């Protein structure tokens with residue numbers, strides 16, 4: 042294929058799941074060039090031939106004039122100005138194993154991941170900074186309440202782009218804004234990342250309660266208490282003035298706790314109904330980030346000792362085989 046001769050941004054999207062597919066669709070609306078890396082050669086060939094992702098959001102039409110697909114990641118990165126990471130946190134190190142710091146030099150790296158690096162228990166942006174020597178000001182995060190399925194349906198949505206360099210975030214926010222999506226920029230990169238991780242854990246709790254037949258009244262109290270729990274945790278780990286009522290924080294908690302599309306809520310619901318973790322994972326065919334994140338949050342909180350009864354209940358259910366019914370029963374007395 043001929044090299045591009047243009048000055049429009051060249052954006053590499055890493056990941057073949059639903060969020061990567063939705064992001065590619067959004068970018069196709071704008072004057073950018075897209076390199077899309079998927080790990081399976083069969084999927085790459087399918088998209089080249091038919092213009093659809095065969096496995097996720099397969100109704101989405103991919104504009105093949107704008108999108109070049111790759112299964113070798115270093116090749117997909119060669120001429121990129123921006124790189125979006127959209128693989129679940131548990132697999133991002135594996136996905137990036139052939140990438141060297143030089144491959145990312147001078148590029149803006151954007152994390153679309155709402156999880157932590159397992160075992161290391163660190164944020165994706167901290168990992169990008171340390172593993173690839175990318176300066177913090179060149180890293181952004183995509184946050185906000187936005188399910189890939191609604192992007193596929195072109196339902197009006199909003200995103201928040203965070204970076205310590207707010208101009209960098211604003212520049213990228215323009216590339217992510219289109220007729221059905223508005224993106225805006227903020228500075229609070231740590232706050233949005235931690236909140237995005239925590240809201241997945243809370244959505245698991247909501248799903249578990251729903252699966253146990255608790256109703257909307259209980260869930261409203263659970264979610265209100267969760268917001269306080271998130272605030273305590275984020276204030277302990279990264280104290281600064283922030284408006285947790287903004288959509289990047291509260292909005293993302295609400296959509297994940299209530300939406301039929303939430304993987305975390307769906308996973309929790311199965312656990313509440315009596316599925317084992319293994320059988321729920323097999324049934325879902327998509328990743329519930331909160332399952333991995335709660336283990337990291339639990340480890341991080343050993344240092345901070347924040348009072349987090351809802352997260353603790355989720356941890357005990359998923360990792361200590363505690364009974365969902367008795368954990369939620371215990372929680373009842375602690376909610377207000």
Ligand SMILES: NC(=O)C1=CN([C@@H]2O[C@H](COP(=O)(O)OP(=O)(O)OC[C@H]3O[C@@H](n4cnc5c(N)ncnc54)[C@H](OP(=O)(O)O)[C@@H]3O)[C@@H](O)[C@H]2O)C=CC1
Nearest residue numbers: 057058059060127128129132135136154155188189327328
């Ligand atoms: N879905 C959504 O609405 C949103 C998701 N996010 C976040 O985006 C991130 C990606 O999630 P999402 O797209 O939903 O995930 P999905 O569950 O839709 O897809 C998972 C993807 O991960 C891939 N994968 C699994 N193992 C590896 C590996 N070792 N190397 C590379 N890729 C691998 C799968 O590939 P294969 O199919 O080949 O197994 C698949 O493409 C998560 O952090 C999520 O929290 C954020 C906002 C919205």
Ligand SMILES: O=C(CO)COP(=O)(O)O
Nearest residue numbers: 185186187188303304305
């Ligand atoms: O982050 C999301 C919506 O903003 C997606 O949440 P789920 O992974 O639970 O579907």
